[in-house]
Amino acid sequence: MAGPIGERFRQVTTTAGSRAEAERLGRAMVERRLAACAQVWGPITSTYWWKGEIETAEEWVAVFKTTESQTGQLIAAVKSEHSYETPDIVAVEIADGLPDYLGWIAAETGPQEKTA
Secondary structure, three states, rough: OHHHOOEEEEEEEEEEOOOHHHHHHHHHHHHOOOOOOEEEEEEEEEEEEEOOOOEEEEEEEEEEEEEHHHHHHHHHHHHHHHHOEEEEEEEOOOOOOOOOHHHHHHHHHOOOOOOO
């Protein structure tokens, strides 16, 4: 969905091995204004193939709300700070949403105006 000034929006998710790591990633991305907000939930149980073996692990999910224009930088920043060798980082387009909320995402991400 196009929002203010034609901006499009994304929801980016990752999983982490602990609540502390998921919260740290969330706070770091919001502080950098790569995401307007980060939500952490869990624990979840993940079952997956890793290096030829089936693994099961308890993980926490971090969900970031951002703009299309910030998505690449957000993904790169999460990857650089993540403890996993190959972290689960995916982005999906937000197809629709409350216009005021989408406007808030646009206002809170990216470069911020300095006020005197």
